[in-house]
Amino acid sequence: MPIPVTSPLLPPLEEFLPYLQKIWSSRTLTNGGDMHRELEQAMARYLGVKHLALMANGTLALVTALQALRITGEVITTPYSFVATAHSLLWNGIKPVFVDVDPVTLNLDPSRIEAAITPQTTAIMPVHCYGNPCDTRAIERIADTYNLKVIYDAAHAFGVEDAGGSVLRHGDLSVLSFHATKVFNTFEGGAIVCPDERTYRRIGHLKNFGFVDETTVVAPGINGKMSEVNAAFGLLQLRYIDRALERRQQIDALYRQRLQGIRGLRFMPPRGGQARANHAYFPVLVDAEFPLDRDGLYQHMRRRGILVRRYFYPLISDFPMYRGLASADPALLPMAREAAQKVLCLPIFPDLKDTGVEAVCAAIGEVRAEAHVA
Numbered sequence: 001m002p003i004p005v006t007s008p009l010l011p012p013l014e015e016f017l018p019y020l021q022k023i024w025s026s027r028t029l030t031n032g033g034d035m036h037r038e039l040e041q042a043m044a045r046y047l048g049v050k051h052l053a054l055m056a057n058g059t060l061a062l063v064t065a066l067q068a069l070r071i072t073g074e075v076i077t078t079p080y081s082f083v084a085t086a087h088s089l090l091w092n093g094i095k096p097v098f099v100d101v102d103p104v105t106l107n108l109d110p111s112r113i114e115a116a117i118t119p120q121t122t123a124i125m126p127v128h129c130y131g132n133p134c135d136t137r138a139i140e141r142i143a144d145t146y147n148l149k150v151i152y153d154a155a156h157a158f159g160v161e162d163a164g165g166s167v168l169r170h171g172d173l174s175v176l177s178f179h180a181t182k183v184f185n186t187f188e189g190g191a192i193v194c195p196d197e198r199t200y201r202r203i204g205h206l207k208n209f210g211f212v213d214e215t216t217v218v219a220p221g222i223n224g225k226m227s228e229v230n231a232a233f234g235l236l237q238l239r240y241i242d243r244a245l246e247r248r249q250q251i252d253a254l255y256r257q258r259l260q261g262i263r264g265l266r267f268m269p270p271r272g273g274q275a276r277a278n279h280a281y282f283p284v285l286v287d288a289e290f291p292l293d294r295d296g297l298y299q300h301m302r303r304r305g306i307l308v309r310r311y312f313y314p315l316i317s318d319f320p321m322y323r324g325l326a327s328a329d330p331a332l333l334p335m336a337r338e339a340a341q342k343v344l345c346l347p348i349f350p351d352l353k354d355t356g357v358e359a360v361c362a363a364i365g366e367v368r369a370e371a372h373v374a
């Protein structure tokens with residue numbers, strides 16, 4: 001049986017049936033029904049944030065967040081992310097400006113942001129990559145100095161806290177994804193976290209075609225609503241998320257213990273500024289001292305049925321719709337480029353057993369043994 005890189009958190013099916021019965025008897029399937037309202041409240045409480053607008057998915061949440069703040073012109077962002085981060089800018093007619101990442105956190109490097117600011121710059125869109133918090137203080141200082149908005153792509157950061165509380169409190173808005181592959185899923189889904197009621201209401205209009213009431217349309221909004229079935233599933237997931245995060249933490253610790261001391265394998269810092277981590281991913285960086293290069297290890301693992309993934313390779317700035325931008329020049333993004341060439345994400349998900357982790361580590365160990373023989 002192959003071991004996937006991730007597998008969705010799925011509570012027992014019979015526990016979902018009562019939620020479906022409620023939906024059937026209400027005959028409300030979407031457009032902000034009871035499940036939608038309950039999940040917004042329960043999740044805001046769980047995450048420790050003021051307001052949270054549920055969305056159909058994370059990508060529409062990013063697109064809508066930019067609309068909510070009327071962002072135009074140029075936005076500074078990271079090339080080391082899932083492609084939807086930059087796509088949300090193109091969907092708004094905004095020019096992405098790529099800035100290199102910090103070699104340790106693999107998040108946007110604040111010391112390189114100022115040089116990329118032009119008169120057209122209106123915002124910064126950083127990503128809390130792998131759930132490791134960005135340098136939010138440095139980013140805030142720059143945003144305040146240049147009067148820029150900050151929208152965090154927090155698709156990886158569900159439940160993550162720094163010393164002051166939820167990382168989702170930083171910036172003007174934060175965007176979550178509840179896609180099946182994420183730490184918390186509603187099959188498909190997402191949310192925009194916002195600090196004030198006014199922005200929450202504006203997002204409510206934007207995700208419903210711009211409707212304010214039956215006859216008033218105030219913006220070219222989109223259909224970005226979460227359905228009642230997805231919201232109901234989210235309510236059930238909330239009852240299991242703490243257990244899931246705890247298991248992820250154990251797997252993370254087991255990997256670090258079993259793989260420590262292997263020459264040429266590097267890990268992310270165990271606590272990259274988090275008071276509470278979510279262990280969304282387990283990336284390793286394959287350095288030159290390892291007997292195989294990253295792609296060699298990737299092939300080796302896949303031959304053994306361990307379906308490791310190269311998140312994030314290629315860089316967003318290498319895709320055809322971005323590579324012509326001046327800021328996509330590889331010479332300007334050496335750290336992101338190096339990470340994209342060295343990174344491999346190992347399997348981590350709540351149902352992964354210790355024996356699965358041992359199998360992954362044994363497959364990596366084989367490479368070293370073979371290298372010694374050769």
Ligand SMILES: *Cc1c(COP(=O)(O)O)cnc(C)c1O
Pocket residue numbers: 057058059060081082084085127153155156177178179189190
């Ligand atoms: C998953 C992801 C998204 C997109 O979220 P969807 O819910 O799949 O649309 C955006 N940004 C990052 C960093 C992601 O990992």
